[in-house]
Amino acid sequence: MRPGSEKQVKITKYKVDILIFSMAALAISPLRAQVASHQQTAMQPTMAANATPASSTGLNMTPVKPVIDKPVVRINGVELTDRDLLREMMTIFPYARQHNGFPKGEEEKIRSGALKMIEFEELAYQEALRRGMTIPPAKMQKAEADFRAQFPTQEIFDQYLKEEVKGSRLLLRKQIRRSLLIDAFLKQEVTNKSKVTVTDARGFYDKNPQIFRYPESFAIQTISIMPSDKATDAAKNDAKKRAEDAWEKAKATKSYEEFGLLAEKVSEDDFHVNMGDHRAIEREKLPTEIVEAADKMQPGQVSELMQLGSFYTFFRLNAHTPAGKFTFEQVKDKLMQNMQRSKSEQLRAGLDKRLRQNAKVQEL
Secondary structure, three states, X not given: OOOXXXXXXXXXXXXXXXXXXXXXXXXXXXXXXXXOOHHHHXXXXXXXXXXXXXXXXXXXXXXXXXXXXXXXXXXXOEEEEHHHHHHHHHHHOOOXXXXXXXXXXXXXHHHHHHHHHHHHHHHHHHHHHHOOOOOOHHHHHXXXXXXXXXXXXXXXXXXXXXXXXXXXXXXXXXXHHHHHHHHHHHHHHHHOOOOOOHHHHHHHHHHOHHHHEEOOEEEEEEEEEOOOOXXXXXXXXXXXXXXXXXXXXXXXXOOHHHHHHHHHHHOOOHHHHHOOEEEEEEHHHOOHHHHXXXXXXXXXXXXXXXXXXXXXXXXXXXXXXXXXXXXXXXXXXXXXXXXXXXXXXXXXXXXXXXXXXXXXXXXX
């Protein structure tokens, strides 16, 4: 069903998602920006073969520096290079592969996050080795086969080996084993410990009722004709006539889509590109004239033509939602997902701190 549902008290999935996303944002951890998987980074070429130079795209990008396998950090004597760092940076900002560059002003932030991530992964790998963790031969074989299957031809696979692992299948196998060990370690220390039950979610819901309340709102589509404040009288009269013509046509529309297509064609406000749709707006954020009109309307009706300042406008009421509270069933799935994500990030941050306590990390 489109956002223009005619049901008066409809709580849309969009609104639930926004609420839960906002709630989850309250619990962002220090590792929040480091969401990239080590399997994605350690196994990807540092630059796409068909990358477009940043200077030729017209975008404000800082070109990627050539990889020279220069050490960037030493962790308990093990060196990670600019190649490892660049892979992670490109996972955080994948468009760099297409444009061979990072957004100016953001590159240092991306680099810092990527550096912390490769440090975290190396510390996790070293701890997995210290604990004597191993990968079963069958799982290793499957991982190697899955990795090889990503390459459409032997020639492309050989080119990857040459550029990324100096042509060594042994080194590639070591990288795959490393990724699997990190995975296994993080599953043991983070994934398995971050599970959230329905009971956990219900407890959070009951203890934080204010998070799940929502204000009264109106979902509307608008059509506006907006002459300049300095327009001549003739231009203002023309604008009024065009507004009256559009209003007559709008009253004849029978659906969200019909009104929206008219808005795209004749409206001059910023929302015309989205079928005039403002989605749900809280009562307090709407002009008094709009609220007074909407209070007297039923979903699906078109308002009277009104003048607000120098411009003319009218709207279609799609929904009027009284203030209320989401039920637990409405938010349960998203709530559990976000609670688990938050718990996982907190566990990762704590693990990172513990791993660094007795480690020697030297950024070069």
